[in-house]
Amino acid sequence: MKKIRIGIVGYGNLGKSTEAGIRQNPDMELVGVFTRRNPNSIHLLTEGVKAYHIEDAANMTDQIDVMVLCGGSMSDLPEQGPEFAGMFNTVDGYDTHAKIPEYFDAVDKKAKSSKKIGIISGGWDPGMFSLNRLYAEAILPEGKNYTFWGKGVSQGHSDAIRRVEGVRNAKQYTIPVEEAMERVRKGETPEFTTREKHLRECFVVAEAGADLQKIEHEIKSMPNYFADYDTIVHFITEEELERDHQGIPHGGFVFQSGKTGFHNESSHIIEYSLKLDSNPDFTANVLLAYARAAYRLNQEGQTGARSVFDIAPAYLSIKSGEELRRTLL
Amino acid sequence: MKKIRIGIVGYGNLGKSTEAGIRQNPDMELVGVFTRRNPNSIHLLTEGVKAYHIEDAANMTDQIDVMVLCGGSMSDLPEQGPEFAGMFNTVDGYDTHAKIPEYFDAVDKKAKSSKKIGIISGGWDPGMFSLNRLYAEAILPEGKNYTFWGKGVSQGHSDAIRRVEGVRNAKQYTIPVEEAMERVRKGETPEFTTREKHLRECFVVAEAGADLQKIEHEIKSMPNYFADYDTIVHFITEEELERDHQGIPHGGFVFQSGKTGFHNESSHIIEYSLKLDSNPDFTANVLLAYARAAYRLNQEGQTGARSVFDIAPAYLSIKSGEELRRTLL
Numbered sequence: 171m172k173k174i175r176i177g178i179v180g181y182g183n184l185g186k187s188t189e190a191g192i193r194q195n196p197d198m199e200l201v202g203v204f205t206r207r208n209p210n211s212i213h214l215l216t217e218g219v220k221a222y223h224i225e226d227a228a229n230m231t232d233q234i235d236v237m238v239l240c241g242g243s244m245s246d247l248p249e250q251g252p253e254f255a256g257m258f259n260t261v262d263g264y265d266t267h268a269k270i271p272e273y274f275d276a277v278d279k280k281a282k283s284s285k286k287i288g289i290i291s292g293g294w295d296p297g298m299f300s301l302n303r304l305y306a307e308a309i310l311p312e313g314k315n316y317t318f319w320g321k322g323v324s325q326g327h328s329d330a331i332r333r334v335e336g337v338r339n340a341k342q343y344t345i346p347v348e349e350a351m352e353r354v355r356k357g358e359t360p361e362f363t364t365r366e367k368h369l370r371e372c373f374v375v376a377e378a379g380a381d382l383q384k385i386e387h388e389i390k391s392m393p394n395y396f397a398d399y400d401t402i403v404h405f406i407t408e409e410e411l412e413r414d415h416q417g418i419p420h421g422g423f424v425f426q427s428g429k430t431g432f433h434n435e436s437s438h439i440i441e442y443s444l445k446l447d448s449n450p451d452f453t454a455n456v457l458l459a460y461a462r463a464a465y466r467l468n469q470e471g472q473t474g475a476r477s478v479f480d481i482a483p484a485y486l487s488i489k490s491g492e493e494l495r496r497t498l499l
Numbered sequence: 500m501k502k503i504r505i506g507i508v509g510y511g512n513l514g515k516s517t518e519a520g521i522r523q524n525p526d527m528e529l530v531g532v533f534t535r536r537n538p539n540s541i542h543l544l545t546e547g548v549k550a551y552h553i554e555d556a557a558n559m560t561d562q563i564d565v566m567v568l569c570g571g572s573m574s575d576l577p578e579q580g581p582e583f584a585g586m587f588n589t590v591d592g593y594d595t596h597a598k599i600p601e602y603f604d605a606v607d608k609k610a611k612s613s614k615k616i617g618i619i620s621g622g623w624d625p626g627m628f629s630l631n632r633l634y635a636e637a638i639l640p641e642g643k644n645y646t647f648w649g650k651g652v653s654q655g656h657s658d659a660i661r662r663v664e665g666v667r668n669a670k671q672y673t674i675p676v677e678e679a680m681e682r683v684r685k686g687e688t689p690e691f692t693t694r695e696k697h698l699r700e701c702f703v704v705a706e707a708g709a710d711l712q713k714i715e716h717e718i719k720s721m722p723n724y725f726a727d728y729d730t731i732v733h734f735i736t737e738e739e740l741e742r743d744h745q746g747i748p749h750g751g752f753v754f755q756s757g758k759t760g761f762h763n764e765s766s767h768i769i770e771y772s773l774k775l776d777s778n779p780d781f782t783a784n785v786l787l788a789y790a791r792a793a794y795r796l797n798q799e800g801q802t803g804a805r806s807v808f809d810i811a812p813a814y815l816s817i818k819s820g821e822e823l824r825r826t827l828l
Contacts, residue, residue, distance in 0.1 A: 187759070190760055193761075215761055267828070270824055270828050271821065274824055291828055298638075298769075301812055304813070304827050305627065305630070305788075305815065308788040308816045309784045309785050310781075311523045311784075430516070430776075430777060430783075431519055431780055432519045436775075438774065438775050438776060438777075438781050439773070439775075440627075440772075441772045442769075442772075443770045444767070444770075445684075445770075446767050447765035451759035451760055451765050452638070452759065454759075455638045459634075462637075477823075478812070478828075479823050480811050480820070481812075482809050482810055482811045483633050483634060483812075484808040486633070486638075487633055487636065488637070488640070491808070495603055495808070496599070498629055498632045498636070499620055499629045499808065
């Protein structure tokens with residue numbers, strides 16, 4: 171079997187997780203990692219595979235079937251997404267929800283000109299959660315959808331705390347409110363305020379001598395990030411942070427609560443949930459399943475941008491159509 | 500907007516639920532119900548729409564875009580599936596798992612010759628549960644999948660009880676074992692016996708003067724249906740059965756428990772669950788979402804059999820691709 175040749179752009183958490191994930195897919199092999207750093211400073215965990223400077227990618231278009239773009243959505247992907255789609259089949263986890271339509275269009279244009287496939291916004295939200303919203307809404311159109319996130323680490327909120335004066339380090343957990351989820355599970359269809367859906371719990375390492383009360387107040391009153399939530403602040407030592415908060419867990423819940431029947435007499439609840447020890451590992455594995463799809467779609471002659479909505483599930487699986495029908499249907 | 504013109508074959512529980520479901524989909528209209536019974540004996544709930552004899556369908560191929568086949572998998576669909584796919588785009592909920600491959604091939608052959616689309620095995624299992632098994636396995640290939648059913652009414656098991664001598668009526672509930680699901684949720688990957696996964700609870704109305712002990716023993720020792728399970732038998736009156744057990748609820752759970760990381764150090768749980776007041780209503784709504792897909796695929800010129808695995812999610816939604824990306828991704 172000819173393996174699908176994968177390249178990775180960016181070697182942060184997501185890039186490393188993608189490297190690990192390739193080993194779980196016997197039809198894939200890692201060709202190289204592409205970085206803006208000095209490639210000699212990077213040592214991959216995959217034997218016989220090396221890092222290249224990101225500019226070298228353009229010379230390797232015939233050696234790589236799919237590029238997994240592991241940069242950030244803020245500044246990397248808006249440039250790298252279209253640029254790489256102009257050379258390779260690509261997959262990415264672009265997650266700035268509000269800008270997805272324009273990002274899709276930018277990737278679409280370049281992927282069509284290069285005759286490649288560019289799959290955008292894989293991962294779990296956007297990604298698997300989006301899929302579940304779509305399926306659930308199509309099945310229960312007279313219904314209401316709820317997404318809850320957590321318990322998990324929000325990188326953005328942790329960063330925001332670190333910018334507060336007197337803070338040395340911090341980790342923020344987003345926690346779904348159990349009582350709110352129970353109401354949804356019971357078939358109620360409440361309108362929740364922001365505060366009613368999620369809690370924010372912060373573990374903060376302060377500089378020596380800092381004013382803890384002032385820090386706590388600044389965090390809790392921070393607009394957009396914390397002001398609309400019930401926020402819990404714990405001050406801990408750097409050692410405690412190291413010991414107890416090193417992981418990057420995450421997860422969440424997508425609910426659809428819907429009615430059917432001539433008189434709306436029957437209630438239905440669809441619930442999809444993820445409990446993830448490692449957010450980047452799971453995201454990487456979703457991207458790899460979609461890398462398989464990108465490769466196959468392009469082999470069929472298809473080109474342009476796609477989201478998870480546009481891809482038939484069978485393209486994600488290593489199994490043949492016949493095997494899928496026999497074993498999973 | 501030109502509506503998708505739907506026909507329904509069979510007017511049992513599923514056919515009636517399909518009729519109700521069409522009213523939730525503003526892009527669909529019901530054209531007629533086709534039955535083997537005397538059509539004059541059937542009064543639809545949709546104003547201005549009537550029942551036809553099933554043999555009349557062949558003369559109405561230009562009036563119907565998609566036929567929703569609501570017959571049973573045991574004896575109706577093996578004939579009706581291929582037959583109707585030879586005339587119409589079709590959707591069905593064929594659920595004899597072991598025979599799906601040959602059923603797919605039979606529908607495929609006829610649908611290709613008629614240049615129509617035949618979507619088989621919609622519903623929730625097979626259907627939404629199958630989809631979740633596929634997505635989960637593709638994302639967490641080093642993992643284990645578990646399906647639990649219930650709490651819900653099993654028609655097959657209820658029927659089996661009714662065949663026992665001295666039984667006048669019966670309803671059987673399949674109940675997932677909570678402790679087993681909790682083990683899976685914790686990230687354990689146990690091998691369960693049949694008995695460890697599900698309980699069977701039976702509500703039985705006996706004939707006057709029947710030997711209750713004998714009935715209970717016969718039920719509990721019935722091979723395939725009950726012998727491998729912990730089974731609870733309650734004797735109740737016909738009035739109690741009428742009052743407390745008229746619904747057809749069902750549901751269940753699909754779990755994937757998987758590992759990631761270079762040393763399998765991270766655990767992940769994907770859980771999908773359904774809690775359905777009305778099994779036929781939910782199944783009908785899934786079939787209708789796939790009816791939309793069948794219509795669109797055929798409009799694109801595609802033909803042949805499809806399963807839920809072969810259909811990109813966007814085809815199920817009334818929303819455009821642009822709207823989906825903007826609102827659900």
